[in-house]
Amino acid sequence: MDSDPSTRAPGAASLADRAARLRRGRATARREVRAAIVSVAGLLGAPVSNQAGQRVGRVVDLVARLHTGERYPPITGVLVRVGLRVSYLGASSIASIRHRRLTLRTAQLDLRDFERRPGEVVLARDVLDHQLIDVDGRQVLRAADLYCAPIGPDIRLVGVDVSLGTLLRRLGPRGLRGRPTPDRVIDWDAVTPFGDDVTGAPASVRLRNSDRDLRRMRPADLADLLEDLDRVERQSLLDRLDPETAADALEEMEPDELEALLREADPERAATLIASMEPDEAVDALRDLQGVERDELLARIPEPARTNLTNLLSYPERQAGGFMTTVLAAATLSDTIGDVRARLEGFGDNRADIDAVMVLDDDGSLVADLTLWELLTHAPDETLAALLADEQHQLEPVTVEATATVDEVAAQLIRTRRPSVLVVDGDDRPLGRILADDVVDALLPERGRFRFPRLLQ
């Protein structure tokens, strides 16, 4: 949503801040680590000397193994230019890494060609200057510098520098370029990098803390992250989310952004995501895609969702049928309150779309619309027939035709002061439901984000 903590929901803010405070107490903040921090950007091109102090080459890049499940990924090796050749040296031959200086343990060099093992990334090439997610700040950033430090026997990646000043530092004279300036450093634990899957290695994703935090994020925040990432990174983020979480986030995205995301995603995945979305949101998304693209996606969506979506698509967007949800909870007159409550448990995935339960008679025509209030305040063993006998007039279903306009739906809501209305066909059979928030969405002018390329379209 918003990275400014003052405008966040209070609960989310305090939780995130607590997490951030905890993290601040970790590696980069510990004095001994701080003193030993080495800038990766500064190491590039730095001299490599052997045990005897003779210069043997220059640092080209560092290799780290991400996604090991460890908090701070270990540096597994270094790429060194010796003469004209770039070779790989394992971490075991590194004696120390200091500011702009790398010393080897041995005088002898065992030079090999670099072969990437699963989970390994080449830091300067794939992570530095690339996008990553700051999980605490819930934002997408570009790494201005990476910091590593000796922790125990290993050298590990501990943080990411994201400040503008660091960029300027790196433009400056050589001596200054590698001096760590850890003023805006994000602990590596709070970062979701993309390095290894971006470069096409087998995804050996093991759950990190930051990934777990990602999944716990609110859909709106995830939607922002998805919008902010470039294409490959965006698809990679989708990889790390289960379809349900991803679909929830997709529902919160700007229509234009969602359209672009679905267009660039693999059609199989796009279809899975759409099938997991609420029907009304899924229809909105499909509507924005054009003929062939839409058909291609629809063909991959499993039944019965496909027929449902096709039906919904047949209504014009601005009519009730076009923005209703088809998730409906139904009950019959012979059900007890307890039965209905039990049935509602099955709607967990669609809870945002359920705010009432419609009551049908034996012919399947609509007799009443029960709000959640009735379900809470009446005894579990009371039958709906008995309940309706008492309060029939209050539970009269409020309906609109599928061809009603947004304004008509709004008028109906205002008149009856209900949180939702049912959409019915000509024979009074229920087709779907429109909640007040759907009407708000439809009435508010759509507000996109500032997009420079679209300025002239």
Add this chain to the structure above:
Amino acid sequence: MTTEPTAVQDDRPGRSGRVRQRIAASARRIPWLRTGLIYAGSLGPGLIAANAGNDAAGIATYASAGSEFVFRTLFFMLLVTVALVTVQTMAVRLGAFTGKGIGALIREQFSLRLTAVALLCLLTANTGLVVAEFAGIGAAFELIGINRLWVIPPAALAIWAMVLFGSYRYAERVFLLLSLGFFAYPIAAILAKPDWGEVARNLVVPNFSTSSAFLLLGVALIGTTVSPYMQFYAAAGVVDRGAGPSGYRAARFDAVTGAIFACAISICIIIATGAAIGGKGPLQSASDAAKALVPVAGDGAQVLFAVGLLGASALAGAVVPLSSSYAIGEAVGVERSVSRRFREAPLFLGLFTVQIAVGATIAMTPVNLIGLLIGTQVLQGIITPIVLTYILVLANRKDLLGAAANGPVFKVFATILVVGISAMSLLLLGNTVLGFFGISL
């Protein structure tokens, strides 16, 4: 979604915009309809590209070419068209296959220092263009007798405020409409009854001169036609639409038709001006340039020219500084914060404001406006090969584009092109430097 509605620029089309989108959608499927629509001036990236090339500085440069060399620059313009098509194709391909803007690609693929060089070049070229746009606004008003000192400061403030407070997209439609006045040029070119044999001969027969005047104008023609910001814009457009590798062919078609269309208009400007005032030496004033429209508008030529110039300048006056701010934001990694809170993104806002301020200030200095306009295009022409080199290197990279990287033939062709353009710029620079010491070639 966002909690700060006031700070968000509304760039979603309204209800009528939806209809427009539908038309655009059906046009996308039927090529002839789409081409027809572009010509009708209603929508399409082709029109945008055409307008981008035919801003104030473009008009001045093409008109000056017609005035000074009559039709002799036509063959050169054909070469420039080929260059534009080639470059735009590469830009669109980078966007489609990587899903990233060129600013982001440069940051990820080159060292930070090289990134800084590229962006500094873009910023300089674009600031030059902003100068030209405000000079264009000034020139438009001077045509109807209003001193530019009265006009440029409020115009700068208005454009700045409109972009900041989100009302620009309404104004932009007006500007776009105004700039359509320049679509009178193709008609003017025909009505002026030029010697078509001469035109055809100059289009086919290479005609180069090594005179410094020709060299200067040649570099300006390259600069104004192959403006660096257009490549950034083309790639960003493709990325924004989510057009992936499968959408590349369509995107390329867009880019190529747009480029050819833009250059066709430019050639018409040269022909119309060449026929009207050709051979009278370098263009002196906007009022001379307006004479080319007399066959269409008669006595109204000055007004038609002024209106077109105002629209085109005001349009580019916002797009160009935004383009450099966006590219730099993208490279730094803050472009997305911009998309949510334009007014609160300090880097973006600062760059945008500085460009507008510098542009307006320089445009108010008491120099010949036409000279200033062409000067900014020479600057662009000198910077263009630098930016093109980056794009060429990116498009050559197999580890970036895979099979979509430049093939051997394309690579050789594009390299020759960039080297050719660089050679012209270097020649001009050398010529100018030698000129300082009183040596002329």
